[in-house]
Amino acid sequence: MPASVTRGYTFGSTELVTHTKLHSLVDSATITGIDQSNLAASIGTVTRSASAPSDTDALWLDTTTMVLKLYNGTEWVPAGPYALLTNKSGSQRVAGDVVIVDVSTAGSFTTTTSANNQLVAGVVMETIANNADGVIALPGARVTTLSVTATTAIGDYLTTSTTAAAAIPSATPGKGVFAIALASRSGVGTITEALLIRFDSGSTAATQAEMEAASSTSAMVTPGRVQYHPGVAKAWCNFDGSGTPTMRTTHNMDSSITDHATGEYTVSFTTDFSSANYVLAGWAAISGSMAVVTATTTVAIAAGTVRVGATTTANTSVDATTITLVAFGDQA
């Protein structure tokens, strides 16, 4: 049905035409009764339907997946964070399946039973037969169906699991995370809301063993494990050995000090070394003079404690006002 145009000014049959009347004719005109068919053929509209519209100039909101699609001259393809990929998994896939890039076939996806797989393509948005094309939600998309293998909480990080097409939740981020759960569920099944993200590039936090080996050039150092690197001091302290020995500041050392005799003390580590084969360095001072940190007459070093002495440069034991110690080695 055509639209109706109502003129803004009506001339009489002998009426003089002026620029004012012409302006009024245009400026006051109204158009009514515009419907979709009036526009579809020329500028395109948005068609909301479960099936593709015949007008290939239109945008199509597929009400089955709620994905906006456009016609690329050959087929309807998703707009936004979605892709049309071919199912090469060997069987039909359904909405909510987690799929990875099929590296053996261009433009296709498959499934995996490898946990923390880093080739996640996205989440299937509709039923897709094997070898058929279908819509896959990509990072940035919100999905309303996603298969999980275990009880999931809102905010859990999701990675691929050893179950094909299903994700496993975790409260902590890590390798292969591709989505964050926005809905919870108890047990195996599907969650009703998740946000797909591009979170993990494959770098993982170095383990204690990797830190101690000091050879990896890809694992990331984290604050909680940096102390395991052999080049890092495991403990240090600064204490006053005069009067009642008093710890000023420490890292991984106790503040309690045992006073054996003039210039002889035992200090202890909060976390022990793995053996007594660690390295100790120190520096000491007394008011207005230099002192030296030494092993004491009773040379003894244990994994969790060490006895140290302070002497003058003339090798006389002295209660130094400042004694500092630094320890390197392998921790338990």
Added chain:
Amino acid sequence: MSKLTRVGVWEHPDTSVSITHFDSRDIRSGETEDVFIQRHTDRLKLDPNFANATLSIILASDIPVDRSQRVDWSIKSGKVVVDSIKTAVRQAAKDAATNKKTALLGKLKIDEADFQTLKEALK
């Protein structure tokens, strides 16, 4: 003040005495003072320096304020005191050494200054 009112006193087989000054900063969350003292002294017992030493937990006020004679400290009736016997024995040993040295210098017919010169030359 972060020091506890109690200290650990270790009596070693050679009669020497060590004092552990406990610091409240080492007490873990939820840990009582007694549990902390037990934990800390248990770790010290693993150190060869404390092997066969006898531990007593006493008040810090029961150790002498003057630490200059620590070498002569002993535990008497639950308190740390300067042990006059230790002092006497140590002084006697010191006197004996001095006498021996003086006698030796006399035999060599040199004085202390000559001895020090000789000592330096022999280094």
